[in-house]
Every structure is written in structure tokens, then in C-alpha cells.
Amino acid sequence: MSNKKPLNVGIVGYGFMGRTHANAFRKVGNFFDLPFEPVMKAACGRDQAKLKEYADKWGWETTETDWRKLIERKDIDIIDICTPNDSHAEIAIAAAKAGKMVMCEKPLSMDGPQGEEMVRVIEETKVPNMVWYNYRRAPAVTLAKQLIDEGKLGRIFHYRAKFLQDWTINADLPQGGAGLWRLDAAAAGSGVTGDLLAHCIDTALWLNGRINDVTAMTETFVKERTHTGTGKVEKVGIDDACAFLARFDNGSLSTFESTRYARGHKALYTFEINGENASIAWDLHDLHRLQYFDYRDAGNVRGWRSIHVTDPDQPYMGNWWVPGLQIGYEHTFVHQVADFLSGIGSGKPAAPTFRDALETQYVCDAVLSSAQDGQWKKVKHAI
Amino acid sequence: MSNKKPLNVGIVGYGFMGRTHANAFRKVGNFFDLPFEPVMKAACGRDQAKLKEYADKWGWETTETDWRKLIERKDIDIIDICTPNDSHAEIAIAAAKAGKMVMCEKPLSMDGPQGEEMVRVIEETKVPNMVWYNYRRAPAVTLAKQLIDEGKLGRIFHYRAKFLQDWTINADLPQGGAGLWRLDAAAAGSGVTGDLLAHCIDTALWLNGRINDVTAMTETFVKERTHTGTGKVEKVGIDDACAFLARFDNGSLSTFESTRYARGHKALYTFEINGENASIAWDLHDLHRLQYFDYRDAGNVRGWRSIHVTDPDQPYMGNWWVPGLQIGYEHTFVHQVADFLSGIGSGKPAAPTFRDALETQYVCDAVLSSAQDGQWKKVKHAI
């Protein structure tokens, strides 16, 4: 890896996402030939003991307990943000102003206005930037994008997406704390909308274009939970479930749904798109497969094809193993790093950029607003 | 079959539903021990030649070309209505007033107010009555109902249903005429809402109780089609697709969707219900299976069970073959006849009655009304 240009990464946050990102930085060079080599230079977090353990485990060369210090360091090229949602904006803006490239966990921001400010700064500073909507880079999802771009589907009639989980049915689960900040509205901004539907929306915008109008409903099934910060039983501020109807700019109709109360589904992100000539479906629980139906097949042998996306002529798969041998969840992050590094200075930055991610934020805002008053909402546009 | 009380059936209509009903009347006694024996006494339709062919093929003893004549006949006990939706009310009301039992194809009526009048008369005359929402009686669906009634699911969080087809994507298809009256708003009342969503709603009301509020959108993708009546290209009045969000009386959230533009799906009616302790899913394309997830299974071997509903201890299946040997679509109608005949005079009439079916009509009305103005609508209740 010697003749590649090294880029020093400083990561902020060592939780679940800290692990997925570290793994991606560590592996990417083993599987992809890239112009740059990410160097795991510094990890940053507030709890010194946990930080140390994390840095040792993953091989981060140094540590910082104050992200501002990290940003000040001259030897850092990229700031990677893995903190809860409420600190994305502050860190990203400071990093961009310091001239660092910025990789930010999704969702971009707490809401659209905050995201606008982030986009304004990041575009002024012109630093390379990206948001970790990793599912775009499951090979089967990228293949879906290719098929759509080739025009295989024809006019699109329908798009539907769901992200179903069941891990918060237990009413004894607290809000806040390690791994549970997603239940705390102050840290997360929203519940399933920002956490799960944001993924569905990002993919949908990529595959099917702009969403113009939405009408939504949300629900909080467990109304009160103990807050780990205060130690008291407090009202739950997040949405446990959210469903919305949407109309895309291309005329297609759509349903979206997410919940953490769908017993039997651990992380069932699914989408389906129905075109005049062909349809596509995907499912995170079997992420290495793509379902494809082509009406142009001969009538007597027409059927949904279950494509095992592990061949070298399928996206990213030439870099991994041999046909039939599947990859998994973590690889989507490796692909994201590979594409980000390839995009630097190429004139074709890896998507989604901060601006792309702002569009998702606008859809979330419209959804949450509609859920408040029951009215259809126009979606503001960033792209 | 000699010591069973014969009941003479007069059927109105010889189209697709005329076949499914005739098959049901003809088979039911071979597989079910019942207090009554349906006798295929008379078939009625306007086209004498087609009527003759149909009656000969199925063994209807006599024919009539005027349904009023049929209703006047003393030897007819049951009037079975298989005509397009716009004539259900007139025939059913006349039949009830003549003291006939009435079996009516779904949907009950063109809309709620018309259905109310049908219910008023049928209940005044006290004749046994039933609407052919046949999918309740797919053994897997009946098993779902049993599991719910046993309390296996616990508190219900979500219900979702879809009915996806793709047969009207071709813009050259006319509206009206044999087999295509479903595209003609004057005959059908609505498009997918009354045709397909009505099935989804009927099952949902049965399995999950009342729907209180809905918000909906509809679309007509092909705006003009040749009308077979006028021979001219005319505006299409039906909804090609409809999706709605709903809140049930039991607090669960729901999405419903139907379309005839989902490439790759022939008649994909699916539903899923998520409870606190267990979930259930079903799919018309493999109607002999039920998917079941039970959280009380030991954690390491917990998974969705694919239940092949062909055992004698599963609903209706003791009357058919042996384990592993599946039945199909037509059997749902046989079950419906069996249950109707068993219900007569038992004090427990077979559901759905006209009143039950009116509830579905009210949901459809609310859905279509919401699709007009984009507002959430309260659903009127019949039950």
C-alpha cells in the first residue's frame, strides 16, 4: 500500500457506528485498489476508559477526549462523525471550517433548517463530504440502481418501502444511555422517522427521484419510559411507528412504513419498485439477493428471479470472493469508504453528499409535520 | 345425499363468478356433511346462447333470461347474485322481498347508502343472507382467525394488507364488456377500491376489528380507454391504484394498498398482523401456507414458521385430502357454501352477512372520500 496517498482519519464516537466505520477503514485497502489509504490516526470520545479500549481493539493510533482538540490537529485529514444526532451539526460545521473532509453518520441533522446550515458551510468550505447512508452500497441495491438507470423498468408506477424492527416492544427498556439514545427525543430528534425511514427515503430518492407530497401518521405505543439521565419515568418523545403515503415527481405512488413494534422482524428493511416492464424487490434480511421480474421474458417461463448477487460482474463483488459466497452488513460500509476515497478530487464526489442528505431531511420534516395535523405536505427540495 | 333437505338455488350471472359459485354448489356435498343439499335449479342471464352453454356445462336444470322471473318462481329457495356491482341492490332487495335467501357477490353495493337500504330490507325480511368474501375461508386465513381469537398475538400494533395485480397496464385494454366491466365506473362503482381493497378490508375487519379513521390517495394511470359500449375513447372513471393509512379501534396502525399496475404480481393479496407476542402473515399466491412467528419460542430457535395448512386439525382440511396435498382458490367458495348451509336456522348465520359487508362499504366510502380532498375521514359503522 506504499505508493498510495495516506489520509489521516479522526473518528468521533466509539459506539455501534464507531465499530462499523473502524472496520471499514481497516479493511478497505485489503479489497479495493484506491488512490488513497485511510490511516486510523485518532479516536475521540468522552469516556477515557471506553475510548482506550476501543482504540486498542481497532488500532487507532491516538485518542482525544475533546472533539474540538481533534479538529485542531494538523495531522487529521478527515473527521468522521459517529455521535448521536444532536451533535452532528456542531462537529461537522467546525470540522469543515477547519478544512477537514467530513464523513457524517446519518441522519445528517436534527431537522431541515439545521441541515441547511450544515450544507451552507460545507459547500462554502468546499471540503469533500458524505453521509453514511450505507444501504445504497449493498451490492444488490446498487444493482437495482444500475437496472433502473439502464431503463429496464420503464415508466414507474409504484414504490414501497418498510423498515420493521421489534426491539423496543419491551416496556421496561429505558430511554437514553448507551445504545438507547435512539429512544430519547432530545438526542435523536425523532424515533423511527430519522433512524429507519431516513434510510428508506435516501434509497428511494436515489432510485426513484424526488418525493413531492406526503401524508403521514405516527404513534408512540409505550408512552412513558424511565430516562437514564434523570432516573425518572418520563414521557417518551419519539415516534415508535410512522407510516406515510407519498407521490413522487415521476408520477409514481408510494407507501412507506417503519416501526420498532413489528414482532418477528429484526431489521427488515425492504423496498419494491414496480415499472411498466419490470419490477425489483430487496430485503435487508437477505441482503445478498435481488428479486427481479421482467415482463419481457417469455410468458410461460416468466417469474420473479432470485438473483444471488455474488458474481464478479455484479456491483463490488469482483473485489470479494467467488460466486455463491455471500458478504454481509459490514461490507456496505467498506464500499462507502472505497467510493468516498475514489471520489476525492475526481470531480464526481461519492453520494450522498450533505446536500443529498438534506433532501432526506426535508422529507422527514414534511412527514413529521403531516403526522401532527393530518394534512398533506409539500416537500421542500435541496436537489 | 337423500336425507338432506334440498334447497333450490337460482343463480343470476354466468361470468367468472358464475363458474366459481356453480363449482361450489356442485362439490360441496361431496366433501361436507351438511343439513341441506343445494340443488342447481336455475341459471339466469340475458344472453340466451351463453346462458344455455353455461347451464349445460354445469348442470343447472333450467334457465331464465329475466331475473325478475327467476325471483317469482316458487321452486327457488336461494337467489345467488353474480352480476356486476350496479345490479346487486335491485336484485337482492327484490329477492329478499320475495322471501328468498340471498347470497350476493362482493362488494355488497355501489356505496354505503345503497348498502344501507339493502341491509334495511334484508333484515326486515329476515331472510338468511351472505356476501361472498371468499378469502376468509382459505384454511390458512381461518387458522389466522383462530390464533387471534385464542389470544396468541396479544396486543396488536400493526396490520398491513396489499392486493397487487398487473393485468391492466396495457393501455389498449377497453373499458366495459365481458370480463372488463371492472374498468367501467358505471358498472363497477370504483376500481381497485371496491374490487380488491374490499377483500382486504373485509378480512381486516374480521381479524382486527373496526377501522376508525383513514387517509387515502388514488390514481388513474391510464386516463382514457375505448369504451366497449359506446365504441369511443372515453375518460376512465375508476381508480387504478389506491393506498390508505388507517387507525383501528384497537389502537393498531395500518397501511392498505391495491393496484392493477404492480408488474409481476398476478393476484398478490397479502396481509400481516403484528402482535406483542406473535405475528401472522399470509399470501394468496401460496394460499395453502400461513407464516407464523411466536416470540415465546426459545430464543436461539425462534423464526417465522411456514405452516403448510393441509392437516386434518387445521380448518376445513379434514374434509379434503391428506397432509401435504394442497387445495386451491376454488375451495374457498366451497367452504363458503358449506358454512352458509350450516348456518341456516342455527342461530349463528355464516358471516359476512349483508350487515358485515356494509361495514366494508363504509370503509371504502371513507377511503374514496379522503382520496378526493386529502383529509382524514371518520368511518361510519354498521357493526
Place this chain on the structure above:
Amino acid sequence: MSNKKPLNVGIVGYGFMGRTHANAFRKVGNFFDLPFEPVMKAACGRDQAKLKEYADKWGWETTETDWRKLIERKDIDIIDICTPNDSHAEIAIAAAKAGKMVMCEKPLSMDGPQGEEMVRVIEETKVPNMVWYNYRRAPAVTLAKQLIDEGKLGRIFHYRAKFLQDWTINADLPQGGAGLWRLDAAAAGSGVTGDLLAHCIDTALWLNGRINDVTAMTETFVKERTHTGTGKVEKVGIDDACAFLARFDNGSLSTFESTRYARGHKALYTFEINGENASIAWDLHDLHRLQYFDYRDAGNVRGWRSIHVTDPDQPYMGNWWVPGLQIGYEHTFVHQVADFLSGIGSGKPAAPTFRDALETQYVCDAVLSSAQDGQWKKVKHAI
């Protein structure tokens, strides 16, 4: 049905197969336009009470308790044999000699030599004849045959078939008696070999041609069971499980397996055939689907297609309902009757004839013989 030539059927046996055949005779005219109309003239069995109940239920016009009497009757055109295997030969030979057409349940005979005698007589008398290997006529299986005949698969490398059940694991089940004569070697001839593998072999011969060589093993897991005839615990004479390797005349290699001890499988008959260019798989538990893989599909979207065989351009399906609405097990018998009736006098009799079925018998003989001494066996040929 008036201008069709009636053919009077006399059935021998009123057990499980008596029901499937009666249903087929009764339904076929409702769905198929045929030159002949089967008339359910007489049912024959030894137990007068059960016979009466069966005849009444299904509409057989008359009854006989001695099959010889039935054969003597002038008003009978077709003898349909549904008795246990040990009486097929005697009845079929007598019927043929009396000039009756003969339809015989599978397997044809107790063994090859007995089958040879049956073929000799039936061919001398030139009566139309057929053996009820019904699975050839599952629409998906017939579609498989069409694809093979069109040359879609190219050179064949592999054929594999299994028929897995689990209903005899219970050691308390007796041998012999109603529904259990299949456990009694005297009545059944063999266990799974004649009962289940015979189906697999019949299909294989039809789809893939002659089998030349086999090596086999069998096992009887439960060694003793109460015999319902003697009331005593007796040694079990049948094979509970049988597996064999085979080489086809076309050079392909094959594995066959059957058992009644495969927990979790009710009647899982599956086959798969791998060709140079395409492969096909089928499964009785979802008999309305065919799995098809075509290597000529574009590489990036290549996958197994799950074909829902319910379209009018797929075998038999134009006679039933509409796309997406599945048929089941019993329909394979309806198709068999339809094809038998169409074949009469056409010069193209419906297969499998007695001669075709004798070929299956020869394979079974070779398999059972190999299981005795562990040697590879050449298969004798009838076709």
C-alpha cells in the same frame, strides 16, 4: 353436455383413491371440452355399508359388491381400479378380456413379471388403458416437460428426486387395515419404493428417458408392528426408506430417495434436472410453482425464476381460473381423465399406458434387487 358420447365408468374401490377419481370424473366436464362424457355408473366394493355411503356421496348410480359382476355388466365401458396393489393384475386382466377400457391406480403391479402379463393381455385386447401417475399432470410438471422437449436445457447432467413423508414414525401404527394396507407387504408389494419412488421414477422416465443402471439401499426402521389382520405383532415386510443412485441412458447421473421418516415433510415430492443451459426444479408442497434457471439470461440479472403456473398459456390453466389463482392436488386427476378421454380413438393414447408403467416397475425391481445384495443392477426395458 348432451352431444358428447357418454362412457359409463365402473370404479372398483372406495378408499382415498376412490375419492380422488370420483372427483375427477365428476368435475372434468365442467372445465374441459371433450369428445366423451364420463358417466358415474357403478361403484364396487366389498363392504356394502361403506360402499353405499361412498356411492351416495359421489353420485354413483349403482353399486356392486363383486368386481367380477361389475365386469360382466354390459353397461360399463371403463373399469377404474382403485384397490390395493395386490389385486390390480387380476381385475385389470379380467376387465381387458371383457373388452373394457382400463384405468389402473399406480403402481401397475406387484412386480415386473406380473406387470408383463398385464401388458401382454391389455395389448392383445387392444383396449384403451392408462395408469394413474397423476403428478405428470400438475401444470408445472407438464410445463417442465414442454421446456425439455423444446430443448431449453441442452445436454442433461443431473436428475435428482425425493419423496419425503413422516407419517409412519409413530411405532404404534399398525400394518394393514383401512388406509394402512400400505404398511402391509402382502397387500402393497413394497413400501416406499412402490408407493412413492414409483411416482418419482414415472416422472423421471417421462422427463429424462430410460434409466439403465441402479444401486440401492433400503431400511425398515420400525421392525415390528401389530397386524390388523392377525391382531398380532408381526415383522414389518416393507421398506420404510429407500435411496438409489442411477445412470440414465442420456448419460446423466441421478439420486433418488424416499422415506416415511423425514420429520417435517408431509408429502414432499421434489425433482430437479440440471442441463447445460438451464435447470428446472419442482416441489409438490407448492405444486403450482416451477423453479427455472436459464443461463442465457444476462449475467447480472440471472437467477432462479419462481414461476407461478396459473396463466392461460401454461398447461391446463386456460381451463381453470385467472392468473394468480392456484389449483391443487385433486386437479392432477381431472387432467388425467381429460387426457384419457381425449386420447381415446385419437391414435395418441394418453400416457402412461400399462406399457409405460411397466418400465417403472422394472426400475423398482432393479432397485429392490440391488438393495438385497448391494450390487449395481441393469434395468430391464419395456419401452
Place this chain on the structure above:
Amino acid sequence: MSNKKPLNVGIVGYGFMGRTHANAFRKVGNFFDLPFEPVMKAACGRDQAKLKEYADKWGWETTETDWRKLIERKDIDIIDICTPNDSHAEIAIAAAKAGKMVMCEKPLSMDGPQGEEMVRVIEETKVPNMVWYNYRRAPAVTLAKQLIDEGKLGRIFHYRAKFLQDWTINADLPQGGAGLWRLDAAAAGSGVTGDLLAHCIDTALWLNGRINDVTAMTETFVKERTHTGTGKVEKVGIDDACAFLARFDNGSLSTFESTRYARGHKALYTFEINGENASIAWDLHDLHRLQYFDYRDAGNVRGWRSIHVTDPDQPYMGNWWVPGLQIGYEHTFVHQVADFLSGIGSGKPAAPTFRDALETQYVCDAVLSSAQDGQWKKVKHAI
């Protein structure tokens, strides 16, 4: 990772398996807490340029072009053998004699006698040793083992396994050379038997105990291929396909099959085991799932469970991500390293050891011998 004892690894071979092993050594410490830390000290191969590229890509600290030199090095603790099969014995024996721990790619040896010699030396020298039968450590497969060990299945009746590929159907593929030594009998020893069936056998021995007797057939479909060594068209010496019947020591019956001519299957390793009370099935194409049927479930809701093996209480999964997020092929190797390192000095060495792998070799020998003369063969035992 500082307070772990480092163990220096020297790897021989940089092909496909060189990559899977390197990845495993590199990742294991990120996900598992272990007493030892593998250090990627030296990579060895004959082609200096390719070796350099490989070592750079994966971070091997040094290189050697002669494996004898590698073995002589004092700073190497573990020799990991990833070369073609014909050099396993020589390297492994030399390494053991030099006191190195030995990890050896499967199959252990060219045949049983060679394997015996390897076992003799390795056991004399008492060095920790292991063979890379990685599929034991797919979490779903390990879960299967746990369920069997808990006695969930009861008496076992059947075991069946297949490993189906389609990559050598093309007759233009040469034998020998990079990635194609598997087609060259001199390098590989056998074809699918040693390459693919060896996996099936290893798993079977682990899950179901000793195999006592086998009868087999093999076939070479493409008889001649260009040899990359000589440049000439030469007779192909390997088996393209192999199927065998087997009897296990526990009384269960079994079928095994492997081929590289099953169009549509890339690497479809499947196994199924049927017990008196429960059955289990697994499939490499969806390796993160286990199929499980439990007869003790209530009859009306009994069905095959599709277990998504991604929960922390399922084998290895507590070390990876969160429920619903699947891992893939490469992780089986990481688990193998983790278990090997955990086993060192624990008194419970990780399986399969050389001796365990010799048992698989004996089965392969019996299979190939039976395929020669068509006779049933007794299997020699190492365990």
C-alpha cells in the same frame, strides 16, 4: 491488544485461500477477546512479484520464496498452509518437526495413507494443529450442532448433503494453472470428492457421527481439457461429479452428492438431518439462516422455522453486529482462528484436528474406491 500473547504466523500460499486466511488473522482481534494475538509475520510463495503484492495488500511484515526457509525461521510460531493439496503433507510434516503449530487447508491430504503419516508426525510432535473445514463455523451450522447435542432431534433417521456448483461446464476451461489446479488430478488428488464432498463429509461426521459403509458413482463429463502445464489437450483425471449412499454408525441412512455441473448453483452446499422429533436444514447460499422443524410444536401451528441467525444468544453472533444484520462467508474463517487460538493450551483443542480430518479422508477413499468397482466399501476409522 497489548497484554495478549503474540503468535507469529507464517503463511504458505497467496491464492484464494491466502486471502481468506489473511482476512481472518487481520480481523479476529477486532471482534474476539482472545488470549493470543496473531501477528502477520511472513508470507511465502514462489512468484516474488505476486507474493510482494499480496503481502503489501494484507500487511504481512516479511516474505519468503522457499517454504523451507520459512519453517526454519525462529520468529515463526504458526505455519498456515494454503497451497494446493499435493504439497500439504510435506510442508505440514516439516513444520511439525520444526515445532511449529500447523493450520492446514482442507482436504488434509491426497489420500488416507498420506494423511496417516501426517497425523503420526503431528501427534508425535504434539504441536497444536487444525484443518480449515470452515463451514462448521457458520453460526447456523454451529447452532445445528448445539441443537443436536441438546438431544432436540431424537433418534436420527436421515442425513443428506449436496454441494452443487456449475463453474466447469464450459469445456474451454483448461486444467491446471492459477485458480484451476482444482481441475488437475496431479495437484488436487481428486475432483469434487476432495474439494466439495470433503466439506459435506466433515460437517456430517461432526453432526451425525461415523460413516460405516458407502457405495458411490463418479463421472467426468468433459473428458479432455488443455493442460496449462504442457499446453496440450490431455485426459481429465478428476471426478466432475460424485454421488454416494451411506450408512452411519447411528443407523441413519444418507445420500451425498457433489458436482460442478449443476447449472444454476454457484456454491450450493446444503444439508438436512431428520430426527424422530425434529429436523434441521441449512444452505450455504443463505448461510445466515437455519431451517428448523420441531414436531413438538402444537399441531395447528407446526411448520419449518426460518431462523435468522443474527441474535447475540446464537453462536458467535454476540461478537458481531445487532439482530437482523447478517455476516457472510469470510466470517467462518475468523471464527476458526478465534477457536484455534482459544484452544491452544486449553486442553480442548479446536476441531477438526489433523486426526479428525483424516476420518474425512478415509470416507473419501472409500467413496473413490467404490466408484471404481461398484461395490459397497467399509470405511476405515481414525476416530
